[in-house]
Amino acid sequence: MNRECLTIIGTAHVSEKSVEEVKDAIYEKQPDVVAIELDRGRYTRLRKEMAGIEEDDTIPITQIIKENKIGVFLVSTILGHFQSKIGAELDVKPGSEMIGAIEAAEDLKIPIALIDRDINITLQRALNKMTFKEKFKFLTSLVTSFFSDDDEADELDIEELKNPENIDEVMGYFKEVSPGAYEVLVKERDAYLAGNILRIKQDKVVAVVGAGHKPGIEAHLNNPEGIPPLSSLVITNEKKSIPWAKIILALIPILFVVIFFLAFISGINISDNLIEFIAISMIMGFLGSILSGSKLISAIVGGVVAPLTIIHPLLAAGWFSGLTEAKLRKIRKRDISNLSNVEKISDLWHNNIIRILLVVIGTNLAVSIATLIILPSQVFIPLFMKIFGG
Incomplete structure (x- = not known):
């Protein structure tokens, strides 16, 4: 990939303006590849949603319990709830900017690169890295936000989150609540996304990622020697000190x-x-x-x-x-x-x-x-x- 021909678009995941920004950039630049912040599982679900295909409505809760993945399921459910709730208030479905990128790429017959890590691996690594105190503090923060009466979210607020100053403030709070989760959900994924972007063989690329990841990705692209082997970022049973x-x-x-x-x-x-x-x-x-x-x-x-x-x-x-x-x-x-x-x-x-x-x-x-x-x-x-x- 030619670094000078790379365009990174930082989006808010529940913003209509981000959808328009993504589509406009793809139509204007007509890249060789459109890279999107999705893994294979989420991409497949979005494609089915776009095609109007209804998936099996049953959740394998017994399998979740047997595999001891209750923590991962609970966290992903709560985080998904937040995105859906904000999206409903703004009348924008979570992931709409990714759908916009897929539609524009298909319209121009441009191949798509999936550059994100499997969400289940990400959440499991985050839980593994978090101390009991961090898990308790993180869960308390989530539950408190769950029942927040703040209904003032609007398009302007969401767009303001893409400003570098606001991103730093949000990320700083996240890091304070749980350094372990921050390391996995933000720092590791910055490296993983950057590593996959560098793997793209074509020269001209438009990458669509969350605004919070854009600064970290650019830092890694400027210093690629600091990116760890991507295989080391997908291990969920890391050896730790004596428990x-x-x-x-x-x-x-x-x-x-x-x-x-x-x-x-x-x-x-x-x-x-x-x-x-x-x-x-x-x-x-x-x-x-x-x-x-x-x-x-x-x-x-x-x-x-x-x-x-x-x-x-x-x-x-x-x-x-x-x-x-x-x-x-x-x-x-x-x-x-x-x-x-x-x-x-x-x-x-x-x-x-x-x-x-x-x-x-x-x-x-x-x-x-x-x-x-x-x-x-x-x-x-x-x-x-x-x-x-x-």
Whole structure:
């Protein structure tokens, strides 16, 4: 690619002016290639939308739970809700500028280059990089914005976001809330987008990207030697330092088993303690599920499996209650679109997607309380004292 023949258009994703700007630039410059900030999955969905093809409305919530991708799904759902809500207020669908670029390119018979990273990889890497504190702060910020009463967004406000000063302010706030997420969602993607632009063989290119990425992309294009290998930016199971917190949590159930075993070989009658362990585990699993809004059968499942999941560090009671709840509730994509109608926290209670996620989280939280607080104080510490004559 000839660097001097590259035109980068920084857009606002829900702006009618951005759609016009993109189309005008493509028709005026008539490039050899139009590069767009989309991955293969999002591009395919947009093409189906353009063709009026309706996709399967069912969301594979059971697969999401089994693959432990609840975090990625929840974040992508909330972020998608924000874009849809702003787009509805401005009467512009999110991604309209990309559709405009596709339509203009097809009209001129210009090939399209997809230069963005798979959204699922991006979100998973972001979650991996974030600390627990960052995740909590980030989620709190999202939920707070979710119920914001600020309805003053308009075309001018959106266009103002493309100004460099405003971009710096927004990015600075984002970096403050979560340096880990900022690193992946902004810095890494700047490098990834720039790397893919440099891979384009044709000379004359128009690249359509979000305004927040334009400064970073240009910086990388000016110093291409600083772009890391793109293969290193798509790894989701990076080796980290020793996860002491996870090791300690995994040792707790092992410690429980050891205490029971020591008590048994010491001749102590452990039948009452076993019954108490099972009863407390089942009650907490049941309560965590039912108080999170599950159906009765899901709560029963969560309670029944709780004792086993406490002993087995690779299992979680919330998975079982959540999977059962998912079988009982038909989840469809309109449940995501219905999030746009949410005005207060109580409205979330009636959304099937949120209800299932709450069941998973609530059951796991209750069983964790049993594991870390109730069972040690009521069962294992007293049993430990008996073993050693306390």
